[in-house]
Amino acid sequence: MSTLLEIDGAPVRLTPPPREPRTLRVALAGCGTVGGELVRLLHQGAGEIRARHGVRVRLVRVLVAHAGRPRPSELDPALLTTDLDAFLAEDADVVVEAIGGLDPALRIARTTLGRGRRLVTANKALIAAHGPELAELARRHRTRIDFESAVAGGIPVIRALRDSLGLTGIARIRGVLNGTTNFILTRLDEGWRYADALADAQARGFAEANPARDLSGEDAADKLRILGWLAFGIRPDALVLRRRGIDPDPERLAADARLLGGAPRLVAEAVQTEAGVVAAVEPVIVPSAGALGRTRGEENVVVIESRANGGVALSGPGAGGSPTASSLLADLVRGAGRLPRPAPVAPLSVADTREHRWALSVARTQAAGGILERTLSRAGIVSTAVLADGDRRVAVTGPVGWQRVDLALRALSAERLAPVVSRVEVPV
Amino acid sequence: MSTLLEIDGAPVRLTPPPREPRTLRVALAGCGTVGGELVRLLHQGAGEIRARHGVRVRLVRVLVAHAGRPRPSELDPALLTTDLDAFLAEDADVVVEAIGGLDPALRIARTTLGRGRRLVTANKALIAAHGPELAELARRHRTRIDFESAVAGGIPVIRALRDSLGLTGIARIRGVLNGTTNFILTRLDEGWRYADALADAQARGFAEANPARDLSGEDAADKLRILGWLAFGIRPDALVLRRRGIDPDPERLAADARLLGGAPRLVAEAVQTEAGVVAAVEPVIVPSAGALGRTRGEENVVVIESRANGGVALSGPGAGGSPTASSLLADLVRGAGRLPRPAPVAPLSVADTREHRWALSVARTQAAGGILERTLSRAGIVSTAVLADGDRRVAVTGPVGWQRVDLALRALSAERLAPVVSRVEVPV
Numbered sequence: 001m002s003t004l005l006e007i008d009g010a011p012v013r014l015t016p017p018p019r020e021p022r023t024l025r026v027a028l029a030g031c032g033t034v035g036g037e038l039v040r041l042l043h044q045g046a047g048e049i050r051a052r053h054g055v056r057v058r059l060v061r062v063l064v065a066h067a068g069r070p071r072p073s074e075l076d077p078a079l080l081t082t083d084l085d086a087f088l089a090e091d092a093d094v095v096v097e098a099i100g101g102l103d104p105a106l107r108i109a110r111t112t113l114g115r116g117r118r119l120v121t122a123n124k125a126l127i128a129a130h131g132p133e134l135a136e137l138a139r140r141h142r143t144r145i146d147f148e149s150a151v152a153g154g155i156p157v158i159r160a161l162r163d164s165l166g167l168t169g170i171a172r173i174r175g176v177l178n179g180t181t182n183f184i185l186t187r188l189d190e191g192w193r194y195a196d197a198l199a200d201a202q203a204r205g206f207a208e209a210n211p212a213r214d215l216s217g218e219d220a221a222d223k224l225r226i227l228g229w230l231a232f233g234i235r236p237d238a239l240v241l242r243r244r245g246i247d248p249d250p251e252r253l254a255a256d257a258r259l260l261g262g263a264p265r266l267v268a269e270a271v272q273t274e275a276g277v278v279a280a281v282e283p284v285i286v287p288s289a290g291a292l293g294r295t296r297g298e299e300n301v302v303v304i305e306s307r308a309n310g311g312v313a314l315s316g317p318g319a320g321g322s323p324t325a326s327s328l329l330a331d332l333v334r335g336a337g338r339l340p341r342p343a344p345v346a347p348l349s350v351a352d353t354r355e356h357r358w359a360l361s362v363a364r365t366q367a368a369g370g371i372l373e374r375t376l377s378r379a380g381i382v383s384t385a386v387l388a389d390g391d392r393r394v395a396v397t398g399p400v401g402w403q404r405v406d407l408a409l410r411a412l413s414a415e416r417l418a419p420v421v422s423r424v425e426v427p428v
Numbered sequence: 429m430s431t432l433l434e435i436d437g438a439p440v441r442l443t444p445p446p447r448e449p450r451t452l453r454v455a456l457a458g459c460g461t462v463g464g465e466l467v468r469l470l471h472q473g474a475g476e477i478r479a480r481h482g483v484r485v486r487l488v489r490v491l492v493a494h495a496g497r498p499r500p501s502e503l504d505p506a507l508l509t510t511d512l513d514a515f516l517a518e519d520a521d522v523v524v525e526a527i528g529g530l531d532p533a534l535r536i537a538r539t540t541l542g543r544g545r546r547l548v549t550a551n552k553a554l555i556a557a558h559g560p561e562l563a564e565l566a567r568r569h570r571t572r573i574d575f576e577s578a579v580a581g582g583i584p585v586i587r588a589l590r591d592s593l594g595l596t597g598i599a600r601i602r603g604v605l606n607g608t609t610n611f612i613l614t615r616l617d618e619g620w621r622y623a624d625a626l627a628d629a630q631a632r633g634f635a636e637a638n639p640a641r642d643l644s645g646e647d648a649a650d651k652l653r654i655l656g657w658l659a660f661g662i663r664p665d666a667l668v669l670r671r672r673g674i675d676p677d678p679e680r681l682a683a684d685a686r687l688l689g690g691a692p693r694l695v696a697e698a699v700q701t702e703a704g705v706v707a708a709v710e711p712v713i714v715p716s717a718g719a720l721g722r723t724r725g726e727e728n729v730v731v732i733e734s735r736a737n738g739g740v741a742l743s744g745p746g747a748g749g750s751p752t753a754s755s756l757l758a759d760l761v762r763g764a765g766r767l768p769r770p771a772p773v774a775p776l777s778v779a780d781t782r783e784h785r786w787a788l789s790v791a792r793t794q795a796a797g798g799i800l801e802r803t804l805s806r807a808g809i810v811s812t813a814v815l816a817d818g819d820r821r822v823a824v825t826g827p828v829g830w831q832r833v834d835l836a837l838r839a840l841s842a843e844r845l846a847p848v849v850s851r852v853e854v855p856v
Contacts (some may be wrong), residue, residue, distance in 0.1 A: 039712070042735060047597055052594065052661060135767040145767075148592065156584075156592035162767060163575065164584035164758040166480065167473055170772075192710060230767070233480060242780060242850065243829060252820065252848045257845040259817045262854035269784070278780035280830075284851040285787060291718065308469060309745060309754040311581040315742030326737040331590040339563040339573075339658070350707035352670060354699070359713060361684045386553045392680065396688070402670060402708075415499045420680045421672065423712040426690035 022057045026332065027092035029063040029108055031080075031100035034122055034149070035204055036072045037325035038098065043074035045329070053333045056184040063087040063099075068155025084108075089422050096328055097121040102129065109134050109145070116141040120331040122149035122324055128222035128236045131229055146331035151223040152177060155316040156330070161230040161304070169307030170231045174269035175235070177223040179298035179319030180207040180214035181266045186296045188254035189263060204300045206319045216245035217266060224268040224281060231270065231304070232277050239270070241279035258287040264291040269294040355399035357384070357428070359420035360408075367393045371415055379408035385428050396428045451484045455520035456758065457491040458527035460578070462550055465753035466526065471502035473757070476798055481761045489525075491515040516540075524756060525549040537562050537573070543571040544790070548759040550752055551741035556650035556664045559657055574759035577653045580605060580728040582751025583744040584758070589658040589732070595640070597660045599737030600791075602697035605651040607726035607747030608635040608642035608719045609674050609694045614724045616682035617691060625678075634726045635749045644673035645694060645709040652696040652709060659698065659732070660705050667709035685713040691721040782826055783831070785828035785856070788836075788847040795821045799843055805835035811854050824856045849852065 026042075027033055041055050042049075050056055062079045064071075071077070081087055084104055089112045095112040097119065099105050112119045113134060121127070126146050127134070138145045148158045152175070175183050178412050183206050187197035203205035213219045221243050225236035246253055246266055257264035262285040270279040286292045291313050295301040300318025305311045318322035362372055372395055376383055381394040381404060397405070405421065412419060454470075456463055470485050490507045492499075499505070509515055512532055516539050523540040525547065527533050533554045540547045541562060549555070555562070555575050566573045576586045580603070604610050611634050615625035629635035641647045649671050674681055674694055685692035690713040698707040714720045719741050723729040728746025733739045738811075745751035748786040755819055790800055800823050802809055809832060814846035825833070833849065840847060 026552050028695050041595075043709070048597075049595060083696050115809075131767075154596075156588045159587060159592055160584045164587055164755065167469075167757055167761065168478060168582075168754045169473070169476075207772070219839055239779070249848050252789055253850060254818075256822055256848060256850055259815055259822055260787060260852060260854055260856055264850065267626070267851075273778075273780075275781070278776035278778060278782065280780060281848070282851060284853055286853050309751045312583055312742070312744030314742050317738040323737045326596045326734075329595055332594065334591050339559075342641070348517065350668070350701075350704035350706060352701075352708060353703070354701070354706065359684050359688060361680055378737070381745070387687055388682070392683075393683055394687055418676050420684060421711070422681060422684055422692065423695075423710060424688060425712055426688055428688055 003200040010275075013152075022054065023058050023332045024094060024332070025049075025058050025092045027061040027063070027087060027090045027095045028059060029087065029095065029097045029105075031062050031064050031071055032077070032098070033321040034071070034324045034328065035096075035098040036075075036329050037321035039075050039097065040341040041322075041325050041329050043072075048347050049333055050366035053136075055333060057332065060092055061087055061090040061125060086276075088112075090283065092117060094120055094332060097123055097126075098328065101125060102121045106130060113137040113141055113143060116143045118143050119145045120328055120329055121145070121147050121223075124219070124222040124226060125149070125327070128151075128225040130228060131236050136259065146334065146358070147226070148331050149324045151226050152302060152314075153179065153318040153320065154326050155300055155302065155314050155318065156327070157227070157302045157314050159228065159330075160312070160314060165304050165306060165312060166230060167310060168309040170272065170304060171233045172269065172271045173227050174271075174292075174301065174305075175265065175302035176265055176292055176295045176300050177222040177268045177302070177318070178214050178217070178266055179300060179317075180211055180221065181220075181250075182215075182300070182318070183298045184268065184293065185246065185254060188250055189258070194251045205321060207382070215247040215250075217243045218283045219246075220266060220268045222240075224270060224279060228270045228277065228279060232272065234277055239277070239279055241281060243280070244282040246283055253283055259287050261288075262286055263288045265292050265295070267292060290313040304397060351403070353401055355401050357399055357424040358397045358405050359394050359424050360405075360424045361394040362412075362417050362419045364388065364391050366391055366417055372412070372417065372419075375411050375415060375417070376408050378421060379411055380404060381408055392409045396424055436832075447532075450484050452469050452686070452760070453486050453488045453520045454522050454524060455489040455491070455515060455518045456487060456524045456526065457515065457533075458525065459490050459492050459499055459503070460526070461749040461754045462489065463490075463524075463526035464503075465749035466524065466756050467500045468505050469753050469757050471500075477761055479504065479614075486675050487759065489518040490513055496810075498747045505695055511535075511761060520545060522546040523762060524551065524760065525551055525554075526756065527551070529553060536560060538565065540573060541565040541573060542567055544571045545552055546571050547573045548756055549573070549575050550756055551575070552578040552647070552650040552654060556653040559654060559664050575654070576753045576759050576764065579654050579754035580730060580742075581607065581744070581746040581748060582754050583730065583740050583742050583746065583819060584594075584755070585727055585730045586658065587758075588740070588742060590797045593732050593734060593737060593740060596660060596737040598700065598701045598732060599734040600697065600736060601655050601659045601730065602695065602699075602720075602721055602733075603730035604693055604723045604728050605730070606642050606645070606648040606694055606747070607728060607745075608639055609645075609648075610723065610728070610746070611635075611726045612678060613674065613682060613683075613692045613694065616678055617686070623678045629726075633749060634725075643675040645671045646707045648694060648696045652698060655696075655730070656698045656705065657709060660700065662705055667705070667707055669698075669709060671708070672710040674711055674761070681711050690714055693720050693723070695720060712758060730823070779831070781829055783829050784832050785852040787822050787850045787852050788823045788833075788840075789820055789822040789849045790845050792819050793817065794845055800840070800845065800847075803843060804836050805841050806837055807832060809833070809836055820851055823851055
């Protein structure tokens, strides 16, 4: 099956080239910020998708509301259609829905799954309102529905709950789920005015032209309903939750948090109590140094606490076209892909030529007469500081590659010095 | 298909009971800390696994080295065997390997996959040495191999890379991957002696009787090889990496970090450079407030930086029987399970009776004459502090349920006061 050879002392196997890739026909509904970014990722990543997942993704149809709008240059204009029926009649393996809202998303979802085709959607409102119904439809027709991008943008939290943590006995799930409000609250915390913070969020593509659903907490509530379904098995539309947004006075909210010495966050949480699962979306003044307080700007975080598995935290970009499209892409190829096959000749690791600062620490008794500094200097290493503490001396170097440090260590060893070595990433 | 009714104003659907569950026959190799915990989780979670994933897990054989050792009370002693050939001949759907090391784990893996059966393993040494070969074997025999628990205990990082982030154009992966050394470094940072910290780690089941592979960084290197494979497609056994452990003098390492004002961490990283992927496991003095510095005790963290998806961080328990067994369980039911089906009657959310502290903030001009405090007091709410700042007054309550706060808000509204309300989780 494979030939073994050695390069630089490391074994490298020559494996036969991967089989001819299977083609995955994809129909895309919606080509705005997220859909357009997916078109770009599919184009740029075609080679990698083929190499790693053995699959060739082919766009077969793109549904848009307005034919005349500018589209990514990677998109073949002949694929565009504004005709929903023609779109639904297309023979695709997977339909990606990146429109949002319920109409026509619900019809697209039902038709796709009802025909036994896979559905990938970024639509949190759709899943919050109809998730279990669509999951049952997928089950009956032996296909699947995926919606990683519907919650927390580029953070794979749906996958984590669905495939990994769902059976650990979840006690509480809690997080920052709305990038727009978190971006605004972070800006306010930095002293911005609300109007400027909102305009900035809109300019960066985090906030909609009408941000009411973000500010009121409705967007976060939809996402919490989805997480509650996956964590506790509660129908998203049956979860009773208390909701308060950051409107009408986000500036005062931020000022109150500052006054109390914490950070303002719109927190979504669902908690298993003895009586049942309780849920809320509301402003909370949290410690600045905690997992939620440190989640800044458009970032999201989800903390999942469970009986068997302690607390697992996932954080990352919660908004923006590129992270959301990344999650769509992951859902798209998941059924197709397995573990990455190394390239015919594995891309070899190479010598690390990066430079770092290093701390070399020796016992003071051994380091008499400046031997540490002199040996370092002879090895061409300039130390920015030599600190003495208790019984030892610690030299901190300027930026230098590890090979040179290794040379210096050999020279020091000849002097019977064996320093403790660390890389340094703090200012000295 | 379903009947709709309302309970407490929330729609609840009565769905038909799930179909008769499929049985998944599982053979378990190894019944130590991790394997024993898996037996317990399977027993305790049987109902939930059946309800959520429509599958009944049945242990059919358990391979152990010593028949006489104490085993979990949940385990039927008739399932035990010390005969490897008899174990391999068992007709199981999935084999779970929780022994560690290469012998007989490699033989178990090859036999299982070669017969087209699924393999689930916690064995990082096995995957670091033979991962791609076993993946290819699984592919040829149309089955799969899963090893979530081999890296970072209860954190679903394998799943995240394999299914979600692998195609985002990863630029750097970096983390704390060894719970034992991190537990020891955290203790040293708190002023413990090394011998005591190691003994404590061993007593808690984080460190092996012989912790040499942890201290030398070999364990973290195995895990980094696996992550490098999933992130960059490099064969784990071909990754060239520089390695330095926390031995021989962890106390001095911690003291050096303290002297420089940072936290000592054994950092594993693989970075895409222009020349190729470079990798290292070595002690790094990191900022205490950063993602790695805040990872304390037996926790692990993995930060994945990518072109399309910014930085995603996953943190949680990196060691211990229960988190590791949770990951085994997730791998076990993944092929079987889909989205959770809500129970025939969805467990209803209930009124939130938890108590929190709250901040209520009003304009000072509106709050003349202590109206805020008096109204709160009439609603039965004791405020622990009333702070004045600029043009407003902020009352912070003692622990009280949200219903009472809502009552108070209605009373304040009658006085034409509309406070900004936040929950408070910082000390006041």
